[in-house]
Amino acid sequence: MLFVGDRQAKGWRLAISVLAYSLPFIFIVTPLLSFLTYSFFWVEGGQMHYDPTLRNYARFFTDAIFVPVLWQTCLLCLAVAALAALIGYPVAFRLATLSGRRKYVLLMLVLVPLLMSYIIKIYAIRSILGGNGFLNRFLIWANLIDQPLTLFVFNLNAVLLTLTVLLIPFAILPIFLSLERIPRNLIEASVDLGASNWQTFWRIILPLSLPGVVTAASFVFVLAIGDFLTPQMVGGPNGFTFGRIIYSQFGAAFNWPFGAALSVILSLVMAAVIAIGRRFEQRS
Amino acid sequence: MMQLSRLASLGLSALTALVFLLLYGPLLVPIVSSFFEIAHGDVQWSIPSLSSYAALTHNEGIITAFLNTLIVGFCATFLAVVLGTLFALHYRNGASLGRDAMQFVIFLPFLMPPIIIGLSLLIFFREADIPRSLITVIIGHATFVLALAYRTIVVRLQSLSVSLMEASYDLGASSWQTFFYIVLPNLKSALIGAAVLCFALSFDETLITILVTGTDNTLPIRLWAMMRLGFTPDINALVALILAFTTLMCILAVRYLLPKEAADASA
Numbered sequence: 001m002l003f004v005g006d007r008q009a010k011g012w013r014l015a016i017s018v019l020a021y022s023l024p025f026i027f028i029v030t031p032l033l034s035f036l037t038y039s040f041f042w043v044e045g046g047q048m049h050y051d052p053t054l055r056n057y058a059r060f061f062t063d064a065i066f067v068p069v070l071w072q073t074c075l076l077c078l079a080v081a082a083l084a085a086l087i088g089y090p091v092a093f094r095l096a097t098l099s100g101r102r103k104y105v106l107l108m109l110v111l112v113p114l115l116m117s118y119i120i121k122i123y124a125i126r127s128i129l130g131g132n133g134f135l136n137r138f139l140i141w142a143n144l145i146d147q148p149l150t151l152f153v154f155n156l157n158a159v160l161l162t163l164t165v166l167l168i169p170f171a172i173l174p175i176f177l178s179l180e181r182i183p184r185n186l187i188e189a190s191v192d193l194g195a196s197n198w199q200t201f202w203r204i205i206l207p208l209s210l211p212g213v214v215t216a217a218s219f220v221f222v223l224a225i226g227d228f229l230t231p232q233m234v235g236g237p238n239g240f241t242f243g244r245i246i247y248s249q250f251g252a253a254f255n256w257p258f259g260a261a262l263s264v265i266l267s268l269v270m271a272a273v274i275a276i277g278r279r280f281e282q283r284s
Numbered sequence: 285m286m287q288l289s290r291l292a293s294l295g296l297s298a299l300t301a302l303v304f305l306l307l308y309g310p311l312l313v314p315i316v317s318s319f320f321e322i323a324h325g326d327v328q329w330s331i332p333s334l335s336s337y338a339a340l341t342h343n344e345g346i347i348t349a350f351l352n353t354l355i356v357g358f359c360a361t362f363l364a365v366v367l368g369t370l371f372a373l374h375y376r377n378g379a380s381l382g383r384d385a386m387q388f389v390i391f392l393p394f395l396m397p398p399i400i401i402g403l404s405l406l407i408f409f410r411e412a413d414i415p416r417s418l419i420t421v422i423i424g425h426a427t428f429v430l431a432l433a434y435r436t437i438v439v440r441l442q443s444l445s446v447s448l449m450e451a452s453y454d455l456g457a458s459s460w461q462t463f464f465y466i467v468l469p470n471l472k473s474a475l476i477g478a479a480v481l482c483f484a485l486s487f488d489e490t491l492i493t494i495l496v497t498g499t500d501n502t503l504p505i506r507l508w509a510m511m512r513l514g515f516t517p518d519i520n521a522l523v524a525l526i527l528a529f530t531t532l533m534c535i536l537a538v539r540y541l542l543p544k545e546a547a548d549a550s551a
Contacts (some may be wrong), residue, residue, distance in 0.1 A: 012459070013377065020374040021382075023367065024389045027427050031408035032392070035400070038407050087306075090299040097296070106300075112534050113307050117488040119504045120523050123511055124310035125319075134313055165306055197289060226397025229491060233511065243399060248310055250495070256407065263403055270397065 016040035039261035046254065056261030066245070066262070073242040074269065076156060077224040080163045081171075081217040087164070088171030095172070105204060110172050111176070118166070122233050125162045129153065129234070154236025162234045163224045170223060171216040178212020211281040218277030222270045242266060311527060318520035336521035346522060349506035350483075353487060356418060356502055360425035361482040365475060367426075368433030372441050373467075394431035401428065402495030409496065416498035424496045425489055429482040436481070436541065440474035441467075477540035484533040 020270040040052040060066045095106055113121070129152040136148040152158045182205060185257025190200040228243035235241065246266065290297070321331035340346060371390065375383055393401045405424050406416075414420060444467065452462040468475075489503040497505060503526065510519055 016370050016374050016377075019367070020371050021386065024386060027391055027423060028389050031401075031404035034411055035404035035407050056293075087303055089298055090304045092297045094291070094300040097293075108534075108538060109304065110307075112531070115484045115488065115534050115537075116311070116530050117504060117507075117526055118490050119488075119507045120314070120526060121310065123507070123523065124314055127313050128310055128509075165310070168303065168307060185337075197292060222397065226399045227491070228399055229494070229508065233508075245401065246403075250406065252404065260403065260407065263400055267397075267400055 016211055035260055036264065038257050039264045041257040043255045048257070056258045057265075059258065060265060066242075069240060069245060070242045070265070070269070072156075073225060074219035074262055076160060076220045076241065077163075079160055080167065080224045081221040083160075083164045084171035084220045085166050085175070085217045088175055089213065090166055091168075092172045092179055092212075095176050096166050103142070107176070110169050114169050119229070119256065122162060122230055125165055126158075126234050129158055129161065153239045154234065156235065158234040158236075159231045159239045159241065162230050163227065166225055166230065167220045170219050174216040174219060175209060175212045178209045182208045214277050214280045218273050221273050223271060225266065287426055296317075314520040314523040315527065318524040336518060337525075339518065340521050340525075345501075346503075346506060348430070349501045349503045352418060352500050353503040356421050356425055357440050357483045357486040359422045360429060360486045363426040364430045364433040364482045365437075365479050368430055368437045368478065369471070369475070371434050372438040373463075375438065376441050388507045390434055391431045393427045398428075398489075398491035399495075402492040405492070406495050416496060418497075419503065420496045420498070421500070424492045426488045428489065429485050432485065433478040433482050436474050436478040437471060440471055444470050453546055473540050476535055480533055480537040480540060482529060485539060487528065487533070 039056055040054070042051075042053050042055055071101050091110065095103060095110070098106060127134070130136070132148065135152070136145075139145045140151065152161060186204055186208070187200060190204050195203070226243060228241070228247040231239050231241040231244050232247070235244070242262070243266075246259050246262045249255045249262065253259075318336055319332055321328045321333040321335060375387070381502065402424065405420070405427070409416060409420050448466055448470070451464055452466045457465065488504060489502075490508065493502055494505055494508065501509065503522075507519060507522070
């Protein structure tokens with residue numbers, strides 16, 4: 001082992017140990033703790049008060065806006081998760097049925113969009129969906145409509161579509177992994193016993209890959225609900241989501257403690273969704 | 285997996301192609317548009333030109349933002365790779381005190397939603413009286429990409445045989461000599477791969493950056509600010525360039541991180 005039992009290097013080893021414990025503590029643990037603490041402070045007239053209180057949390061439950069917006073956002077993200085898993089499944093299946101180099105090339109192609117600029121992807125999708133965008137121009141050019149459609153312009157539909165397109169790769173990966181884990185001999189046994197491909201799929205493959213589907217959906221849900229820029233960019237005034245409310249607390253509304261409290265609530269929702277996904281995965 | 289019938293195979297491939305169209309299609313729009321003239325705030329489809337690329341070289345805001353992005357990317361990557369290596373060595377050294385807990389902490393910024401990490405850092409910087417600047421952006425990016433660097437390096441380090449190091453000691457090398465002549469060369473491809481990946485992530489990071497940045501813009505933030513005002517065809521050229529750059533980095537990362545697996549797969 002490196003640096004072990006070497007007297008000269010003892011100082012270095014100690015220094016590395018100190019860094020290994022202190023840096024994560026300072027830059028990861030402390031911020032998260034101060035964030036949690038902040039949610040118990042309060043603001044009045046632009047003035048921060050540092051005495052602990054639960055009023056931020058009380059405001060979340062008593063004010064008529066926040067619970068409905070959170071609920072609506074949850075439904076939206078659930079729809080995104082379901083859509084992404086539904087669209088991702090056939091791709092994951094195709095990937096799993098390929099072999100050799102083609103499989104890895106296709107897998108890379110699924111993953112490459114994840115490294116591509118998020119802002120650019122939103123911009124690109126917006127330039128297609130927008131009122132003066134590609135889709136509308138095409139439909140008008142094809143004489144299918146006279147007026148530009150406003151169905152996908154600056155509303156929750158646009159947010160739903162954009163988030164789904166952005167997050168599909170996150171859905172494909174877990175489903176692909178769960179398909180890969182299905183023991184081959186189960187499928188072979190099914191085929192040997194005379195089952196058709198459809199029967200094998202419905203009775204063997206689909207049930208065994210469901211945990212992956214649930215993991216995929218919970219991933220996508222968590223990523224979608226934490227996003228505040230996509231709704232801001234494509235949602236317009238009608239596409240209000242919980243993430244945007246949180247973000248506005250740190251900007252225009254300038255109520256950091258309240259924003260922190262709302263984020264804590266958001267984290268609880270995320271944790272609950274991940275726990276449900278985990279539980280499902282373990283049960284099956 | 286099972287043998288698919290021709291029809292099922294075809295149907296699946298068609299669906300897959302459709303999804304790829306969904307993933308990559310939107311990106312083609314700005315790329316294609318970037319090669320046409322822009323006038324009256326719209327793309328003139330009849331006049332192909334490279335004028336939008338030429339215009340970029342005069343746009344000082346974008347050039348500054350690009351330089352800022354490079355500075356942040358290099359610093360954050362450097363920090364993440366150096367610290368990732370140190371942490372990996374630390375745990376490889378047999379330090380087990382709170383090992384699982386500390387690893388969990390290192391992975392947290394990567395696992396938690398960026399809004400939470402960004403807000404935590406924002407509050408932390410304010411309470412610690414660190415003014416928001418490129419430094420805070422670098423710290424934010426470094427904590428975020430550290431998990432990736434650490435993971436890549438620790439996996440490679442674990443696959444490194446202990447007997448290699450023992451042999452080095454037996455032959456009279458010091459710890460530092462062993463590190464530089466034995467460990468580092470063996471980690472090389474992992475380090476390069478981790479660095480490329482970290483840089484690629486930092487280059488496009490938006491959600492944390494927007495929360496911890498001061499008046500300095502990185503490229504994604506600059507783009508965001510421009511797009512907020514509406515559809516702006518004049519940034520198509522920039523978008524096309526960034527996409528080309530990211531694709532290049534993806535290819536590099538794959539080349540350094542996946543040579544073995546890809547080779548095994550094709551064999």
